[in-house]
Amino acid sequence: MNKQRSKDYRKQIDSALATPKLQDALHKFGDAFLVSREKAFAGLDFETLRGNIGEMKTGVREQHDELLEQFINNAEAAGAIVYRAKDADDANRYIAELAKQKKATLAVKSKSMVSEEIHLNKALEKAGTKALETDLGEWIVQLAGQRPSHMVMPAIHMFKEEVAELFGKETGQKEPAEIEHLVEVARQQLRQSYFEAEIGITGANVAIAETGGIALVTNEGNARLASTLPKVHVALIGIEKLVPTLEDAARVIQILPKNATGQLLTSYVTWIRGAVPSADEEKELHFVLLDNGRSSLAESPQCQDALNCIRCGACANVCPVYQTVGGHVFGHIYIGAIGIILTAFYHGLDNAAELVKACIGCRSCVSVCPANIDLEEIILHLRETVGDEEGIGAGKALVFRKVMQNRKLFHTMIKAASMLQKPITRGERTIRHLPLFFSPLTEWRTLPAVADTALRDAFTTKPQKVEKPRYRVALFGGCANDFLYPELGLDLIEVMNALDVEVFYPQEQNCCGIPAIYSGDKETAVELAKQNVDAMLAGNPDYVLTTCPTCAMALKHNFVEHLKDNPAWAERAEKLSSITVDAASFVLNQLDGAGMFADLAEKEKVTYHDSCHLKRGVGVWQEPRQLIEKSGHELVEMDHADRCCGFGGSYSLTSHPDISKKILQDKVRDIELSGATCVAMDCPGCMMQIRGGLEKAEVPVRAQHTIELLASALRNKETQE
Amino acid sequence: MVNQLLVDLFSEKAIAVGAEVVSLSSVSEVAEFVAAKIDGTLLLPDFPSGSRLKLKTALEDAGINVVSDKFREVAEQSEGGLTGANFAIADTGSLVLESTAEDIRLATTLPPKQFALLDPEKIVADGLEAVPPLRQLHERDARNYIAYITGPSRTADIERVLTIGVHGPKELFILLIPGLSSDFLEM
Numbered sequence: 070m071n072k073q074r075s076k077d078y079r080k081q082i083d084s085a086l087a088t089p090k091l092q093d094a095l096h097k098f099g100d101a102f103l104v105s106r107e108k109a110f111a112g113l114d115f116e117t118l119r120g121n122i123g124e125m126k127t128g129v130r131e132q133h134d135e136l137l138e139q140f141i142n143n144a145e146a147a148g149a150i151v152y153r154a155k156d157a158d159d160a161n162r163y164i165a166e167l168a169k170q171k172k173a174t175l176a177v178k179s180k181s182m183v184s185e186e187i188h189l190n191k192a193l194e195k196a197g198t199k200a201l202e203t204d205l206g207e208w209i210v211q212l213a214g215q216r217p218s219h220m221v222m223p224a225i226h227m228f229k230e231e232v233a234e235l236f237g238k239e240t241g242q243k244e245p246a247e248i249e250h251l252v253e254v255a256r257q258q259l260r261q262s263y264f265e266a267e268i269g270i271t272g273a274n275v276a277i278a279e280t281g282g283i284a285l286v287t288n289e290g291n292a293r294l295a296s297t298l299p300k301v302h303v304a305l306i307g308i309e310k311l312v313p314t315l316e317d318a319a320r321v322i323q324i325l326p327k328n329a330t331g332q333l334l335t336s337y338v339t340w341i342r343g344a345v346p347s348a349d350e351e352k353e354l355h356f357v358l359l360d361n362g363r364s365s366l367a368e369s370p371q372c373q374d375a376l377n378c379i380r381c382g383a384c385a386n387v388c389p390v391y392q393t394v395g396g397h398v399f400g401h402i403y404i405g406a407i408g409i410i411l412t413a414f415y416h417g418l419d420n421a422a423e424l425v426k427a428c429i430g431c432r433s434c435v436s437v438c439p440a441n442i443d444l445e446e447i448i449l450h451l452r453e454t455v456g457d458e459e460g461i462g463a464g465k466a467l468v469f470r471k472v473m474q475n476r477k478l479f480h481t482m483i484k485a486a487s488m489l490q491k492p493i494t495r496g497e498r499t500i501r502h503l504p505l506f507f508s509p510l511t512e513w514r515t516l517p518a519v520a521d522t523a524l525r526d527a528f529t530t531k532p533q534k535v536e537k538p539r540y541r542v543a544l545f546g547g548c549a550n551d552f553l554y555p556e557l558g559l560d561l562i563e564v565m566n567a568l569d570v571e572v573f574y575p576q577e578q579n580c581c582g583i584p585a586i587y588s589g590d591k592e593t594a595v596e597l598a599k600q601n602v603d604a605m606l607a608g609n610p611d612y613v614l615t616t617c618p619t620c621a622m623a624l625k626h627n628f629v630e631h632l633k634d635n636p637a638w639a640e641r642a643e644k645l646s647s648i649t650v651d652a653a654s655f656v657l658n659q660l661d662g663a664g665m666f667a668d669l670a671e672k673e674k675v676t677y678h679d680s681c682h683l684k685r686g687v688g689v690w691q692e693p694r695q696l697i698e699k700s701g702h703e704l705v706e707m708d709h710a711d712r713c714c715g716f717g718g719s720y721s722l723t724s725h726p727d728i729s730k731k732i733l734q735d736k737v738r739d740i741e742l743s744g745a746t747c748v749a750m751d752c753p754g755c756m757m758q759i760r761g762g763l764e765k766a767e768v769p770v771r772a773q774h775t776i777e778l779l780a781s782a783l784r785n786k787e788t789q790e
Numbered sequence: 791m792v793n794q795l796l797v798d799l800f801s802e803k804a805i806a807v808g809a810e811v812v813s814l815s816s817v818s819e820v821a822e823f824v825a826a827k828i829d830g831t832l833l834l835p836d837f838p839s840g841s842r843l844k845l846k847t848a849l850e851d852a853g854i855n856v857v858s859d860k861f862r863e864v865a866e867q868s869e870g871g872l873t874g875a876n877f878a879i880a881d882t883g884s885l886v887l888e889s890t891a892e893d894i895r896l897a898t899t900l901p902p903k904q905f906a907l908l909d910p911e912k913i914v915a916d917g918l919e920a921v922p923p924l925r926q927l928h929e930r931d932a933r934n935y936i937a938y939i940t941g942p943s944r945t946a947d948i949e950r951v952l953t954i955g956v957h958g959p960k961e962l963f964i965l966l967i968p969g970l971s972s973d974f975l976e977m
Contacts, residue, residue: 098950147933205956206947222947229948252945252953259957260866280928290899290943290958296935297895298862315925319917333803334882334917334940336958340924343933346892348862 078423085394086727091226095392102386105331118324123441125317126377130367136278136311143281147343149354156361161192163357164303168198171301173267179292180204181272182220183305183359185402186415203259203291218396220404221329221382226395269295273306275318282342284318286325288335301353308358309376321379328439329381362414371450375410377440384434384444389713390427393731399427406434406444413451425452429720430587431713432685449586456589469585469593476579483552487519513730514761517553524555528574531559538571543610547617548580549753557616560780561652567783568662577604581623584718598628602641613649616776618683618752624649653693653751653775666700670782675702676745679711680752693751693775700782707743716758733762740770747771749778796880796913803883807941808954809962817843820965821852824905830869831855833901835893837874837977839970861896871897872905874977877912879920884940888927888977904959909970923974930975
């Protein structure tokens with residue numbers, strides 16, 4: 070592992086965390102974005118739209134060579150000069166030479182992320198041509214000597230006072246920090262440069278094979294000026310921007326502004342094909358088609374979907390990590406979830422290695438991606454690649470490979486830990502303080518102690534009261550339920566027994582393997598998948614229940630994926646997947662059991678926290694809410710109910726506790742503001758995080774698993790009888 | 791045939807993004823409207839429906855200083871630009887301007903006030919329905935510069951505050967005139 074790089078990255082995180090104003094701005098932006106985005110998609114079916122985009126772009130990837138040839142032929146027929154650049158240097162050299170040949174002293178640019186990707190401005194400066202950014206945000210960032218912190222809103226990290234100071238240096242007078250005034254200053258300052266520049270440089274949002282033209286999707290009008298006034302127009306185009314037809318282009322343009330800024334459409338969509346008139350001559354139009362790692366990306370079966378990206382930037386807008394540290398930390402040139410992936414291919418794995426680990430895995434990006442890209446899957450694959458290249462760290466390797474793969478050793482060590490912790494816990498269930506260098510772990514949240522008796526041991530002594538069971542189900546406890554919260558498993562038995570279901574606990578079950586995957590250790594994850602398929606199917610259960618959605622995701626999706634190419638295992642992994650259900654859904658859907666709990670609970674104001682992997686991993690969010698309401702509670706929704714709590718397993722414990730802490734504080738505030746006295750959830754990981762945060766912040770709200778609430782409703786009835 | 795539902799939807803969406811939409815019935819009303827909006831020079835590029843209407847004369851009669859050539863030299867000092875529109879898109883409130891002729895582009899990008907005449911008959915429902923005429927324009931001309939224009943120029947690059955008129959027009963006036971032209975390929 071590159072220790073210096075990690076150390077530097079940590080410093081960047083610290084400094085971002087010390088800028089609450091930035092966090093506040095990004096949080097507000099994230100909230101406003103979701104509202105306007107929803108409005109923009111009113112009456113449209115987002116799932117269908119993005120399904121179409123994903124399919125179309127996948128088709129483009131499969132026929133890329135033919136479509137690219139068609140595009141080039143049509144473009145050349147219309148008088149464009151096409152250059153295919155294999156990498157950044159190649160593209161820069163071509164454009165710099167063109168600038169020299171035109172004796173250009175000034176090039177006006179409209180916003181182009183590809184030009185950022187290849188550092189075109191530097192290359193032009195070297196050739197003696199000043200590259201002037203005319204997009205307002207890009208200009209601000211250029212004046213500040215920085216790089217964009219967001220792909221659509223480059224200067225989102227800056228405030229009007231800073232902009233006023235930068236502009237004041239340009240105009241030579243003090244500029245008031247009023248936004249309308251500053252925008253007018255930009256208009257005045259930049260206007261003349263369109264007339265003076267010999268070259269105009271733009272990007273392209275789509276390149277249409279059918280016509281050999283491009284389309285630009287913009288708001289400010291600067292791209293129209295940059296592509297009209299100078300005699301030479303250079304459009305820098307990533308080769309993944311290709312679409313087959315005008316209809317396909319229209320579909321991209323339909324979804325892009327809605328998903329990027331919540332606009333129905335940007336102020337301008339400009340379709341440009343060929344050498345159009347320019348003054349009394351013809352425009353000289355150059356299309357520079359950039360590869361720079363895109364072909365390699367296309368050849369990676371695990372990552373190639375990233376080429377379907379249409380650069381809306383929404384994956385950053387909704388990302389809790391981005392909202393906490395901003396795009397200068399959670400990004401290289403490209404930012405957010407897609408940025409992590411593109412960085413790995415366009416700027417090298419080394420530049421992506423820290424970013425790959427900074428993803429918390431909440432899948433909020435996946436839920437808003439307009440091209441249907443499973444960004445998290447790809448990031449996890451890259452994490453595995455970084456793990457293979459650099460090692461996952463000696464400590465983690467020991468835990469995962471030597472300990473976790475050996476279930477008995479793993480469980481013995483957890484039990485030993487429960488003895489060792491005694492002096493710290495003073496016999497309580499919660500660790501409030503840890504000594505020495507462990508102390509940061511309990512500074513901002515308490516941690517649960519390892520239980521004296523694990524669920525697997527408690528289970529055998531719990532009598533079950535079912536005479537003729539409707540079903541026999543196996544419980545997949547998962548590490549947290551098993552060793553931290555055994556009472557949750559025992560509550561599940563009560564709930565199931567009340568519904569005439571018998572529960573058994575396969576003793577050979579092991580960790581679901583997700584922690585290993587999240588740390589980049591696929592080998593351990595595959596071994597654990599096999600152990601668990603064997604263990605869970607052994608007793609021939611009717612269903613397998615989970616109380617942890619991360620485990621549910623592992624059993625339902627990951628095991629199948631890990632073992633699909635192994636004929637000895639594939640079918641059984643499929644079988645396990647098909648009978649695995651989270652406990653709340655099982656009560657509602659398979660057992661139709663909500664009526665059993667009707668108005669049994671002692672009425673309380675309950676708010677519900679959606680666990681990332683339950684809502685976005687297995688698609689469950691209504692079921693627990695229905696059960697809670699049916700049982701007699703008053704359900705009140707908190708703001709950002711489906712925003713991550715910041716847990717993320719080892720993310721909060723070892724890899725990024727500082728970011729986790731901040732995300733947890735947001736969650737605790739939302740819970741407190743809801744006015745509820747209890748927050749329900751369906752994940753022991755979230756329980757550990759949220760309970761710990763509420764306790765430390767001394768917020769008098771209980772954090773309970775939905776199953777615990779149902780069990781206590783049953784007990785409430787018994788006491789009343 | 792005018793589809794009033796499409797006209798209403800188009801107007802609603804265009805107004806929502808900051809355009810002003812007015813229904814007028816004659817060339818003299820157009821001249822009167824424009825004259826009330828500007829004091830300075832108006833760029834008037836050549837376009838078929840404008841010529842048929844003898845727009846230039848009408849505008850000049852209304853006391854407007856109309857310029858029809860050397861846009862590169864005068865555009866910067868002019869106050870407005872007036873063009874037609876090939877057609878419009880209802881669900882986003884967008885105008886479609888075939889702007890391959892440079893004068894159309896200069897008149898619609900540089901002055902602070904943009905005026906566009908639209909025949910209310912030429913409105914399609916959405917971006918996908920705009921594709922067939924868009925394709926026809928591509929088939930007719932070998933080289934194209936076609937603009938979808940939705941409201942005035944805007945930015946939210948400073949503190950995400952929506953601000954109008956950063957580089958392009960600060961105001962957009964859409965003048966609905968029946969009987970102007972039913973040909974989508976013609977402005």
